[in-house]
Amino acid sequence: MYPDRVVSGMRPTGSLHLGHYHGALKNWIRLQAEQPCLFFVADWHALTTHYDDPSIIEKAAWEMMVDWLAAGVDPSQATLFIQSRVPEHAELHLLLSMATPLGWLERVPAYRDRVDNLAPHEQATYGFLGYPLLQAADVLVYRASAVPVGEDQLPHVEMMREIARRFNYLYGKEPGFEQKAQDAVKKLGSKRARLYNELRTQYQQNGDDEALAQAKAMLDEAGSLSMIDRERLFGYLEGSRKLILVEPQAQLTATARLPGLDGGKMSKSGGNAIGLREDKAGVTQKVRTMPTDPARVRRTDPGEPARCPVWQFHQVYSDTPTQEWAARGCRSAGIGCLECKQPVIDAIVAELEPMQERAQPYLDDPSLVRAIVADGVDTARKLAQETMRDVREAMGLDYT
Structure with a gap:
């Protein structure tokens, strides 16, 4: 079982305002003290709407990072980085795109709304169609257990879960997996092995989620198992596949509703915002x-x-x-x-x-921010590279 980990990102919009603070950053600050967190500047996502003028993205990314630090996001507690500096996001996005049905992307509410409301001079790009898949790769590449979102983002997290489930089904076919899993069950000891098999049967035959949770908790406490055997047993619980990508859970965020100064949604473009560095x-x-x-x-x-x-x-x-x-x-x-x-x-x-x-x-001293991001990139890449090694091996692309 992989450790609990929270991943969340934000498109670079430049300096932030109170709506960002109360809508997301206060929650990030709380989460960073509770469990490992990775927070990233989603600069590739910014290209879905600014592909024709990307020159504004870099400046906006650094301004936003300063505001994160000013708000209290702590690089000693959380990993802060820029999406495009971790190319494994793009690699996983590409590989996932090979097996993701087109209909899954077309049914995303945000995509349908955008297509329905396109102005005559606008075009629906592949980048906009595929952004939920890149969003999934952003999370799945770290095997995150939780994604903090508002209710409007729940369909995106559910898609991430479906994509992870489909990938595991297609590629989690370790040779001799069934026998290796049964051998791993024996290593639990007779009492725990019997309980594991009973709980597995209850879940697979009756869909008993409580039995699944109980079995996972038991495996977490089984200190005698190797990591690979533990991973096999988690996969064996839910079927006969190896778990390569983790299905993240949506973590609904309780946010204070802070409108703009005119009562509408707070935004810089609407001229109704108070910036975090407002005097x-x-x-x-x-x-x-x-x-x-x-x-x-x-x-x-x-x-x-x-x-x-x-x-x-x-x-x-x-x-x-x-x-x-x-x-x-x-x-x-x-x-x-x-x-x-x-x-x-x-x-x-x-x-x-x-x-x-x-x-x-x-x-x-802007070099302080650059140093924080460089350290965050190093940490994020190590985690992402571990996932991608397993992904390539599962897909037969490791060429060893």
């Missing part, structure tokens, strides 16, 4: 000019917090007493909109100041 004056100006409940034309007009974008910021940044004060003051016209906004301004400034301090050394 106090910028935060103050942006929040003070946020639209509020249109019913509050005058200071004396009562309003309704549910209609106000500022209220959604209170729900993320304010404690319960402050939220109660803001809601009561809005409905009674007891406070003005600028008064209501001040606690939000203070909380955002307090959140961003430590990020700006952490970012400064990397802005002063």
Whole structure:
């Protein structure tokens, strides 16, 4: 059984904003303290929409990496790297593409939506069609056990699982596997061997997931087994194949819903974002000019917090007493909109100041960021190369 490992990536969009922080980075920071994590800049994925002007990608990648570090992603706890610096991603993508049915890619909701809404001058490229497969390779090449995603990304993780399952079915055919697996069962000892066979039967005949989990837990505790025998027994549990690629689990992330300053989705292109390196004056100006409940034309007009974008910021940044004060003051016209906004301004400034301090050394000396990425690339490549050795051997491409 391979160790638990989390993999996640982000397309390089340049400097990040509060939507990125609350939507993904806070979760990454929590995960890095709990289990091994690999976080990568998905620069190849950026080419699906910027293939005609790739010059912007490199600058955006380094800016984004600085913001990760500023937010608290820690290179001493997590592996940080750039996707294109680990060519094994592309190699696995190519090999997986040989056996992935075209219909699997065409049914991805994001692809269908894009094709249906193409402007006359746009074209649907192979890169866009194949990006879920590259996304799968990004995760499968590290044999990740978990992928942190929002609900909209669940179909992508399910496709990763289907692709891993299909690959194992097609290529996990070790010569004499059945006999080698049965020999490995005997090494468990008579009591554990009997339990293993019972649990295997319960899972394969009745689909008992609890029996599968119990058998896997038993194998994890069987210290006398070699890695290859342990791997065989995990594969034997679920069929008669060797497990080469791991089926990752989707790890749904609980994220605070932080809208843009106008109530829509926060984005730089929409002009409604607060950057992670925004100074106090910028935060103050942006929040003070946020639209509020249109019913509050005058200071004396009562309003309704549910209609106000500022209220959604209170729900993320304010404690319960402050939220109660803001809601009561809005409905009674007891406070003005600028008064209501001040606690939000203070909380955002307090959140961003430590990020700006952490970012400064990397802005002063960009070689620090390059060194972190170089170390991350070395670590990631070693893991990816282990997987690719097994993949090539399974596909008969090792030529030894």
